[in-house]
Amino acid sequence: MIEISNLTRTYGDKTAVENVSFKINKGEIVGLLGPNGAGKTTIMKMIAGYLMPTNGTILVDGIDVAENPREAAAKIGFLPELPPLYLEMEVAEYLKFMAEIKGIAKQDRDSRVEEVMEIAQVTHVKERVIAHLSKGYRQRVGLAGALMGMPEILILDEPTVGLDPRQIADFRKLMIELGKNHTIIFSTHILSEIDMVCEKVVILNEGRVVAVDQMEKLEQGKNGFLLCVDAKQGEAAKVLAGVMEQSCFAPVDGAGGGCWFRISAGDSTQLRKNIFFALAQENMPILEMKNMQLTLEQVFLNLTAADARKGREAQE
Numbered sequence: 001m002i003e004i005s006n007l008t009r010t011y012g013d014k015t016a017v018e019n020v021s022f023k024i025n026k027g028e029i030v031g032l033l034g035p036n037g038a039g040k041t042t043i044m045k046m047i048a049g050y051l052m053p054t055n056g057t058i059l060v061d062g063i064d065v066a067e068n069p070r071e072a073a074a075k076i077g078f079l080p081e082l083p084p085l086y087l088e089m090e091v092a093e094y095l096k097f098m099a100e101i102k103g104i105a106k107q108d109r110d111s112r113v114e115e116v117m118e119i120a121q122v123t124h125v126k127e128r129v130i131a132h133l134s135k136g137y138r139q140r141v142g143l144a145g146a147l148m149g150m151p152e153i154l155i156l157d158e159p160t161v162g163l164d165p166r167q168i169a170d171f172r173k174l175m176i177e178l179g180k181n182h183t184i185i186f187s188t189h190i191l192s193e194i195d196m197v198c199e200k201v202v203i204l205n206e207g208r209v210v211a212v213d214q215m216e217k218l219e220q221g222k223n224g225f226l227l228c229v230d231a232k233q234g235e236a237a238k239v240l241a242g243v244m245e246q247s248c249f250a251p252v253d254g255a256g257g258g259c260w261f262r263i264s265a266g267d268s269t270q271l272r273k274n275i276f277f278a279l280a281q282e283n284m285p286i287l288e289m290k291n292m293q294l295t296l297e298q299v300f301l302n303l304t305a306a307d308a309r310k311g312r313e314a315q316e
Helices: 040-048 069-073 091-101 106-120 135-146 165-178 191-197 216-218 233-241 267-282 296-315
Strands: 002-011 014-024 029-033 053-062 074-080 154-155 183-188 198-203 208-215 224-229 249-252 258-263 286-293
Touching: 002 040, 014 040, 014 053, 014 198, 014 208, 029 040, 029 286, 040 053, 040 074, 040 154, 040 183, 091 106, 091 135, 135 154, 135 165, 135 216, 135 233, 135 296, 154 296, 165 191, 183 191, 224 267, 233 249, 233 267, 267 286
Parallel strands: 029 183, 029 198, 074 154, 154 183
Antiparallel strands: 002 014, 002 053, 198 208, 224 258, 224 286, 249 258
């Protein structure tokens, strides 16, 4: 449905997105996860055609966004973090205006407005002035506008920022319901949103892709263990890097002697054997090895920390 290849976007001498590639299949709910400034919004704006890439390609259902922006945009509904609403308008008035902009046939506009208001659950406030609505309802009105063209793809940029817990829960349910008929991409730095809504996650850090995986596979990586080694941390880390990817382990603080690592590459017997023999060969005794259950937050922090280390090493 969406294929992104070697996507790069620069602003002068600053690189906001660097060589990003991933695919999104039809019907998936995909979360772009990353800290502030990771490049999430820039990527979404490029998919929606609001920004053009410096390099790379974006295909939306086989359509090149750069070559055929209008044709690609017809398949996309985009809800920015701050919806561009006309606050002095009433809800129904604004949505009728959006229907006209979207090119909906005049005879179909009223029924389409009623349809999107029902989907976004704003029918009961259709005569209210938008300025008098809460942020949660303004988000819903913006979503109704994004749905006006009945797009196959919905792009939602930080849709729950600024909402209270009840509004977040309601919007989350709405996203899950919309996912039955739409491909959804939404950005967030809230890990619980990813856990509860997404089927796939794209983890970003400093404009680069750190990981792309189905949630069920990412969840499998949450089982791990703690390792304490009688050695200098840097030397032990070099040995571990020969056994597994650097993204699969991270130094942590621990009580007692030795240096500690959090291992998130699974908890297989074979991995433990490989670690034991690799460290023993370098005369680095294992002082302790114990099971732990990693949270999604810890998996995310491990991946982004490893990416940051790679970035520093590349600059040295």
